[in-house]
Amino acid sequence: MIVDLRSDTVTQPSEAMKAAMFSAKLGDDVFAEDPTIIELQEKCADIFGMEAGLYCPSGTMTNQIAIKMHTQPLDEVICDKLSHIYKYENGAWAMQSGVSMKLLQGNRGRLNAEMVEANIQPEYDWLPRTKLVSLENTCNSGGGSCYDLQTLKEIKAVSQKHNLKFHLDGARIFNALTYSKIEATEFGKLFDSISICLSKGLGAPVGSVLLGTKQDIKFARRIRKAFGGGMRQSGILAAAGLFAIENNINKLEEDHKKAKILEDTLKSCYYIENVLDVQTNIIIFDIRKDFMNAESFVQKLGELDILCAPFDSQTVRFVTHLDVSNKQLEKAVKVLKSLDN
Numbered sequence: 001m002i003v004d005l006r007s008d009t010v011t012q013p014s015e016a017m018k019a020a021m022f023s024a025k026l027g028d029d030v031f032a033e034d035p036t037i038i039e040l041q042e043k044c045a046d047i048f049g050m051e052a053g054l055y056c057p058s059g060t061m062t063n064q065i066a067i068k069m070h071t072q073p074l075d076e077v078i079c080d081k082l083s084h085i086y087k088y089e090n091g092a093w094a095m096q097s098g099v100s101m102k103l104l105q106g107n108r109g110r111l112n113a114e115m116v117e118a119n120i121q122p123e124y125d126w127l128p129r130t131k132l133v134s135l136e137n138t139c140n141s142g143g144g145s146c147y148d149l150q151t152l153k154e155i156k157a158v159s160q161k162h163n164l165k166f167h168l169d170g171a172r173i174f175n176a177l178t179y180s181k182i183e184a185t186e187f188g189k190l191f192d193s194i195s196i197c198l199s200k201g202l203g204a205p206v207g208s209v210l211l212g213t214k215q216d217i218k219f220a221r222r223i224r225k226a227f228g229g230g231m232r233q234s235g236i237l238a239a240a241g242l243f244a245i246e247n248n249i250n251k252l253e254e255d256h257k258k259a260k261i262l263e264d265t266l267k268s269c270y271y272i273e274n275v276l277d278v279q280t281n282i283i284i285f286d287i288r289k290d291f292m293n294a295e296s297f298v299q300k301l302g303e304l305d306i307l308c309a310p311f312d313s314q315t316v317r318f319v320t321h322l323d324v325s326n327k328q329l330e331k332a333v334k335v336l337k338s339l340d341n
């Protein structure tokens, strides 16, 4: 029995999800005629109290469309240096939008209003123009860390004061909502755009939705086409997203409980130097240098059928998800404890 803790993107669609996909009503979405796509976009917008949504193949695309939509070349985006949009999207912001990044060192990927305000560029011909603040919630590289509502409101106030657009990479927003118990509509009120992913903890095989105003999403549709993301009978994929939203959000709590069990286990092992306090489904921890490095640790666990990802020379990441059963969790705990001898 293999336990795959590398990412919450490794889930397989369930039989019920596949049945929903095969019975979906389809049309050509480049003509905006796919009823399942339309339903998913409207449903996601409704959940967050936003005007409109746009279905895209990936979270990278929804984030990068948002950057393109909110900026002009020579503008600057403020984000944390751990942000996915900066670290893991191939510098697409430079290639596609011609913007620069002002990287801040927050707390586990989370910024605050003071830091944002202190890093807005003054108006000079030789400085990029600050145009967009982008946050990530939960923050993947911050170990699934969540923002509190007050901090978000304060950053929003600073953004408004300086006429900056405010984007949220909410690839794991439903994990954040589950943990923080904040209403989704609060996020809709705060952000100009939100990217949500259906293919992470929610278990769909593909798909992200960008949310915003009707006018912005109209423009986003044009950018999506230019980025090559206009799809045709893609309702077959969106049906998986709808199924995920209807059936899998309430299962995230279970993933969080499993992550806590892994956190407790790791904290009890002598070979672990440090574990970032777990809030959601991501566990980031450091291996003691005198035990082994992250690469050897990942290899060792792999030989024992526990798959995980190295994050840095001594740092490893586990992610819990829909396809980690109680039995698999028990096995992972047993293996981790067995290395303690």
Ligand SMILES: Cc1ncc(COP(=O)(O)O)c(C=O)c1O
Residues within 6 Å of the ligand: 009, 057, 058, 059, 060, 061, 063, 084, 085, 136, 138, 139, 140, 169, 171, 172, 197, 199, 208
């Ligand atoms: C926080 C965050 N944002 C965006 C993405 C990009 O999503 P995709 O892999 O669908 O492009 C990921 C992917 O893991 C992510 O973790």
